[in-house]
Amino acid sequence: MNKSHTYIGAAVVLAVGLLGCLKTEFESRELTPGRADFYNYIAIGNSLTQGFQDFGLHNKYNEQENSFPAILAGQMKLVSPDIGEFVQPLATANGSGYMHLAEINGELEVLSADDLGGYGEDASWSSWADKTVKYNNLGVSGIRLTDCVPTAGDFLSSTINQAVVSFNPFGRFLDFGTPIINNVSYLDHVKSSGATFFTCWLGNNDLLLWCISGGEATPIEIGGVGLIDITPLTPANVFRNKYDSVLTALSRMGADGACSTIPDITSIPLFNTINEEATGYPIWITEGNGVVRVAEEDDLILLSASDYLADGTGQSQSDPLPTSQVLDKYEAAIAREHTLTLNQIIREAAEKYGFALVDNYDFLRPYEDGVVLDGVDYSTKYIEGGVFSLDGIHPNPKGYALTANVFIEAINEHYGSTIPKVEAGNYKGIIFPN
Amino acid sequence: MHKFLIIFFSIVANIAFAGGFQLNIQGTKAVGIGGAFTGKCTDASALYFNPGGLMNLKSQNLIFGTHIIVPSVSLQTDYYDNINQTTGNATPVHFYYSGRYKEKLAYGLGVNNQFGSASSFADDWQGRYIIQNISLRTFMFQPTVAYKIHDRISIGAGFVYTTGSFSYEKAVPLSSVNVLYGKARLTGKGKAYGYNVGIFSNVFEKEISSGVISLTAGLSYRSGMKIKLKDGNAEFINIPNSMRSMFPIETSFTAELNLPSVFSGGFCFDFAKGESWNVNLNYEINRTGWSTYDTLAFDFENEETPDTKVTKNWDNVFAHRMGVEFVYKELAALRIGCYYDNTPIPDGYVSPELPDSDNLSFTAGVGFYGIKNLSVDFSFIRQVAERDGELSEEGFSAIYRRKVNIYGISLGYALDWKKKQKSAPQVE
Numbered sequence: 001m002n003k004s005h006t007y008i009g010a011a012v013v014l015a016v017g018l019l020g021c022l023k024t025e026f027e028s029r030e031l032t033p034g035r036a037d038f039y040n041y042i043a044i045g046n047s048l049t050q051g052f053q054d055f056g057l058h059n060k061y062n063e064q065e066n067s068f069p070a071i072l073a074g075q076m077k078l079v080s081p082d083i084g085e086f087v088q089p090l091a092t093a094n095g096s097g098y099m100h101l102a103e104i105n106g107e108l109e110v111l112s113a114d115d116l117g118g119y120g121e122d123a124s125w126s127s128w129a130d131k132t133v134k135y136n137n138l139g140v141s142g143i144r145l146t147d148c149v150p151t152a153g154d155f156l157s158s159t160i161n162q163a164v165v166s167f168n169p170f171g172r173f174l175d176f177g178t179p180i181i182n183n184v185s186y187l188d189h190v191k192s193s194g195a196t197f198f199t200c201w202l203g204n205n206d207l208l209l210w211c212i213s214g215g216e217a218t219p220i221e222i223g224g225v226g227l228i229d230i231t232p233l234t235p236a237n238v239f240r241n242k243y244d245s246v247l248t249a250l251s252r253m254g255a256d257g258a259c260s261t262i263p264d265i266t267s268i269p270l271f272n273t274i275n276e277e278a279t280g281y282p283i284w285i286t287e288g289n290g291v292v293r294v295a296e297e298d299d300l301i302l303l304s305a306s307d308y309l310a311d312g313t314g315q316s317q318s319d320p321l322p323t324s325q326v327l328d329k330y331e332a333a334i335a336r337e338h339t340l341t342l343n344q345i346i347r348e349a350a351e352k353y354g355f356a357l358v359d360n361y362d363f364l365r366p367y368e369d370g371v372v373l374d375g376v377d378y379s380t381k382y383i384e385g386g387v388f389s390l391d392g393i394h395p396n397p398k399g400y401a402l403t404a405n406v407f408i409e410a411i412n413e414h415y416g417s418t419i420p421k422v423e424a425g426n427y428k429g430i431i432f433p434n
Numbered sequence: 435m436h437k438f439l440i441i442f443f444s445i446v447a448n449i450a451f452a453g454g455f456q457l458n459i460q461g462t463k464a465v466g467i468g469g470a471f472t473g474k475c476t477d478a479s480a481l482y483f484n485p486g487g488l489m490n491l492k493s494q495n496l497i498f499g500t501h502i503i504v505p506s507v508s509l510q511t512d513y514y515d516n517i518n519q520t521t522g523n524a525t526p527v528h529f530y531y532s533g534r535y536k537e538k539l540a541y542g543l544g545v546n547n548q549f550g551s552a553s554s555f556a557d558d559w560q561g562r563y564i565i566q567n568i569s570l571r572t573f574m575f576q577p578t579v580a581y582k583i584h585d586r587i588s589i590g591a592g593f594v595y596t597t598g599s600f601s602y603e604k605a606v607p608l609s610s611v612n613v614l615y616g617k618a619r620l621t622g623k624g625k626a627y628g629y630n631v632g633i634f635s636n637v638f639e640k641e642i643s644s645g646v647i648s649l650t651a652g653l654s655y656r657s658g659m660k661i662k663l664k665d666g667n668a669e670f671i672n673i674p675n676s677m678r679s680m681f682p683i684e685t686s687f688t689a690e691l692n693l694p695s696v697f698s699g700g701f702c703f704d705f706a707k708g709e710s711w712n713v714n715l716n717y718e719i720n721r722t723g724w725s726t727y728d729t730l731a732f733d734f735e736n737e738e739t740p741d742t743k744v745t746k747n748w749d750n751v752f753a754h755r756m757g758v759e760f761v762y763k764e765l766a767a768l769r770i771g772c773y774y775d776n777t778p779i780p781d782g783y784v785s786p787e788l789p790d791s792d793n794l795s796f797t798a799g800v801g802f803y804g805i806k807n808l809s810v811d812f813s814f815i816r817q818v819a820e821r822d823g824e825l826s827e828e829g830f831s832a833i834y835r836r837k838v839n840i841y842g843i844s845l846g847y848a849l850d851w852k853k854k855q856k857s858a859p860q861v862e
Contacts, residue, residue, distance in 0.1 A: 007766055007800060021839075022506040022837050022839060023506070024506045024507060025508050025516050025518065026508055026509075026515055028515045371829065374560055374829060375563030375564035375565075376563045425560065425562065425563060425605075426614070428614060429607065434610045434674050434675045
């Protein structure tokens with residue numbers, strides 16, 4: 001029996017030795033800001049930066065708190081724990097009012113803020129945001145690059161800009177001064193921000209506003225100046241100069257940062273939901289030059305045209321959709337071409353000043369055909385695509401989380417930082433009615 | 435107000451029961467020598483490994499055994515440094531009985547769990563829209579007969595009746611005001627039929643100056659099987675009310691699970707030194723027909739629930755098994771072995787529940803024969819694998835680390851009615 005004891009002993013030693021070896025855990029990866037200084041991160045941009053979605057600025061279910069800069073700032077804190085709080089001008093509850101999905105008579109319908117049963121603006125909205133607070137998120141919905149910087153040699157420009165941004169309710173958290181006497185530009189706010197790091201995602205509206213006007217002019221009366229078209233395509237040379245002014249200011253402040261390109265606006269759901277395939281009948285449109293014809297595949301009809309179609313407009317040659325509801329194929333081609341031009345300017349500028357380039361144009365493109373991520377299908381399709389909000393222009397929280405990751409990747413690559421990406425699955429997509 | 439028709443994503447089920455889905459732990463003696471038992475057949479587990487080998491056994495043979503599978507699987511993804519599977523331990527069992535009728539006929543019954551798999555993750559883990567929990571358990575019942583067709587050759591065949599139970603949970607990406615995502619739970623039971631045939635030969639036995647050398651060999655084929663889940667139950671939990679027509683509280687589904695065929699061939703080369711001890715070298719090759727496992731389709735009774743079909747695209751694969759056994763006849767046996775398993779899962783199809791990879795595993799075993807006619811055997815398997823894998827259809831990739839320890843124990847009883855059995859160089 002001595003021998004068997006030896007065998008048992010050997011077997012026990014072997015088994016116990018191997019028992020302890022079931023550890024498979026991975027070590028934590030290093031967290032470092034790399035060469036970037038995230039101490040005072042300032043987000044510069046438009047609605048996409050502000051956290052606008054569902055055609056409104058709202059924070060009822062933390063939508064604005066999950067703006068892409070807020071997500072990004074939260075992740076920056078993981079690599080730089082000592083950075084300060086990221087302050088945003090948060091709307092209360094419904095904020096500006098916004099679109100939502102409702103179930104009416106067993107069918108899902110999209111309700112606008114001012115529809116019966118819609119989520120209208122919050123009582124606090126007219127006095128929203130304290131101008132004396134210093135905000136990290138300077139995103140102003142609707143703002144164009146051209147509104148941010150006075151045009152050189154155009155003495156009216158700073159007053160026009162002042163008027164345009166002052167009219168804009170989404171800019172109420174910033175003090176733009178008094179017309180003519182003391183015009184404070186958006187660029188002035190950038191200069192006084194004290195940014196050590198920035199993200200700059202400007203330029204979308206220099207294209208988008210023209211596109212969502214169906215490629216038409218939108219003249220408004222500005223006191224003392226006259227009728228001004230507030231939705232023209234910003235010309236390339238103007239764009240180049242103004243973009244350069246913004247980056248010059250940031251560069252002089254010694255800030256690090258990242259500049260984003262403009263996604264292909266013609267690929268968003270706003271322009272790709274209403275078509276013959278969806279309606280089941282040919283749609284009559286008016287081209288920008290007045291020609292009436294049946295819409296072709298390359299003509300982009302606005303989402304809002306569904307209201308016209310419901311009333312019969314657009315169903316016959318005698319009652320075509322107005323040109324404001326259509327970005328016809330020639331206009332769409334102009335928009336695409338101009339996107340490429342402006343993006344080239346952004347790329348060159350970022351390179352010139354040594355900032356990171358965030359290519360949101362490249363990022364969005366595969367979503368046109370669909371992208372699968374962690375078992376979820378995403379695409380640019382309206383509602384079912386899962387990344388755009390109900391306005392068909394802006395991302396929903398999931399989409400903003402994915403956007404934050406695009407910034408994180410570019411910043412990490414450029415500055416050698418290791419900011420962890422966020423998991424899109426942790427953010428809500430379209431909110432379905434219960 | 436805008437009205438829109440919303441056509442939704444499907445409940446894609448990307449389930450992969452990988453190589454480990456076949457539990458190659460159907461006898462502790464076999465496990466000790468890397469699983470190379472088809473050409474050896476020295477206990478009642480021959481019923482499973484090679485029915486033809488039953489003629490190699492004593493008059494009455496009984497084995498009852500179990501294994502405890504202790505897995506540890508970790509993942510590293512783009513987003514998380516470390517994610518651990520929360521899979522618990524599994525305990526497949528096996529039972530074999532064989533008896534002899536006169537000189538040339540043997541019969542037997544086996545019950546085991548040839549296929550099985552379980553994987554669990556925290557409900558909110560990154561891949562929750564692919565899988566949260568999955569388990570498959572099968573029971574095989576195999577009545578078997580064997581016949582001696584020649585002095586040195588016997589054949590055997592068994593009928594395999596299989597029952598299978600399956601459950602699968604994954605998150606559904608639909609948010610409402612108070613819910614981030616819902617859950618789909620699919621459970622089902624089904625049965626299948628198959629067969630197991632084999633041929634076994636005592637090729638030669640020769641006395642040399644220092645002892646006796648002998649060679650035995652065998653071939654076997656276990657057929658593939660199709661488990662039909664006929665009246666599966668699908669539950670959709672935490673779904674926004676407005677999406678209930680598509681994802682109702684409950685509906686039924688049908689699905690088929692293909693279990694692969696396995697072809698095996700092996701031999702055992704033995705050297706016996708007198709009556710007291712012997713040593714043998716065992717080898718076996720398996721070919722598992724995983725390519726039958728090409729699609730997994732769910733067909734829901736509720737018409738609005740999108741039916742799904744997933745392409746698995748697995749390969750047929752070979753595994754090599756080998757081991758050495760030292761037997762001291764009065765007392766104990768010591769076994770050591772290894773096997774090289776090729777994964778059936780091609781690149782781009784690596785799923786988080788069973789991140790299989792080509793791997794070399796080591797096995798060991800020990801048996802004790804202190805009391806007459808009784809035996810106790812212990813076995814151990816150590817699997818270590820690492821794979822950088824992508825499941826491209828689901829947009830998921832990770833680095834996987836997997837370590838598995840499997841501990842086995844079996845009790846055997848073997849009795850010979852006749853005193854001497856000519857063809858039994860190995861000792862029970």
